[in-house]
Amino acid sequence: MSNSIYTARYTFKDIIGKSNAIKKLIKRGKEIANSPSTILIQGESGTGKEVLAQAIHNYSHRKNYPFIAVNCGAIPSNLIESELFGYEEGAFTGGKRGGHVGKFQVANGGTIFLDEIGDMPLDMQVGLLRVLQEGYITRIGSNVPTAISVRVIAATNKDLKEEVSKNRFREDLYYRLNVIPMRIPTLRERREDIKILIKHFIKIKANKLDKPIPKIEEKMYYDIINYEWPGNIRELENYIENIVNFNGESTIELKVENNQYHYDIEKNIVKEDEMYVCSLEQLEIKAILACKHKYGKNVSKISRKLGISRNTLYNKMKKYSISLE
Ligand SMILES: Nc1ncnc2c1ncn2[C@@H]1O[C@H](COP(=O)(O)OP(=O)(O)OP(=O)(O)O)[C@@H](O)[C@H]1O
Ligand SMILES: [Mg+2]
Structure with a gap:
């Protein structure tokens, strides 16, 4: 077990439960582990969304590549774009020398876990949609797109469909994420x-x-x-x-x-x-x-x-x- 932030430590063996709901979840998780399609995990707080995301990654052929978790609700909205996609040196004042490698690029070959996706500000959702649709990223301040191969697993404890109906989440992004929906049952x-x-x-x-x-x-x-x-x-x-x-x-x-x-x-x-x-x-x-x-x-x-x-x-x-x- 590694402590690296780039490593997923949970596997399906860590998902304890004999109920039909959990058995089904594990079976589905294994079936789609190697698929490139986007997964949307929904479940109440503490149901094991991150555990499931890591287990899927570790069961896939991407397991020796990074698992990068990004808490979309915790990054200030003006930094999300540079955090996810990176920037070139000189892209803006105060930027680091040599620029910054975005999370998508760090995750290349592996999985990016977009946690609390329901908290991502609306104006930042467009950039994410573009990456998901086109499969490449462009650093801020650059016009050279880089092709990337990253499995996207998003998670939220919000009802995303409802967020869409309240105009707090883009409908197009919702459908783009919800290719493989997985709902984790509550403990009760x-x-x-x-x-x-x-x-x-x-x-x-x-x-x-x-x-x-x-x-x-x-x-x-x-x-x-x-x-x-x-x-x-x-x-x-x-x-x-x-x-x-x-x-x-x-x-x-x-x-x-x-x-x-x-x-x-x-x-x-x-x-x-x-x-x-x-x-x-x-x-x-x-x-x-x-x-x-x-x-x-x-x-x-x-x-x-x-x-x-x-x-x-x-x-x-x-x-x-x-x-x-
Ligand atoms: N099926 C399970 N069997 C054993 N332990 C579990 C299981 N699911 C979750 N856990 C444990 O419960 C805790 C919470 O799991 P996790 O962080 O994945 O929840 P979460 O759904 O992401 O919660 P939040 O919405 O608050 O982020 C972890 O400490 C994990 O070890
Ligand atoms: Mg979590």
Whole structure:
């Protein structure tokens, strides 16, 4: 593993997940790794867009050439053009002696990862479109075009189509980028992967922090499975690092708001749709068990959560032979 900024360190082996969505993503990624077509990766923050881009690069015949990541949202807009395409010596006052080699040229033979493409200012998008269409770059201050061979992978956590409809992103550039669209699912869309991700990160973090593998209590486990994870894998990874630091305790509270149970006591984890394909009596049993799991012997809390009286709760527990012991 190299620390060079020009090297991609992730491979498909680093993409952890058994859900159909992830398996499909990996399969597609491998299929198109050697294609020259532009990829547009869309996904919420922390879903693994950069990991996927690097994995695709490392699976392709470009893997021994540079992987250059450019954060389009972080470069001042007046510098984007010279950053991407370079400039000749004397192109403008304050320019470097010998000029400047742009990222596209540095990436030649390899991959350029245009991160946060949705944040690229409108007036800079024209130049990018031209390069994508023509396949060569021209340094600022030069009129000699240089042919380049660079795979372009763009990524954004914005809905680019919507940005187009609001006139914040050029429609022609959108279609030019969106030749191979790839959408990374959120973590809450693939809760069945959370379990192996926990295991994966616990091992990595315990190793990194030189700490023992902590035991995760059932209640915490329940919260991890049911939490919404707005920050996706990055948030989960950092949460696990916190737990490992505190030997299984946590100093970060996960607020589980909804009433949907994604955790089944007997089977550990079930898919949501499977969970609801059952009789209403079974559903009642599941709801009571889930509350017992969460609130222990606290009859008041359980009945309040279920929206029934304590008496009704006792009757139902009797009917289904559920005890709170
Ligand atoms: N499938 C995965 N398996 C294991 N770890 C993953 C996976 N996807 C992402 N990660 C981890 O999650 C973190 C975030 O990934 P990455 O930086 O690729 O997300 P991103 O989508 O680019 O986020 P942002 O939109 O905030 O830039 C990384 O530390 C990476 O190691
Ligand atoms: Mg990113």
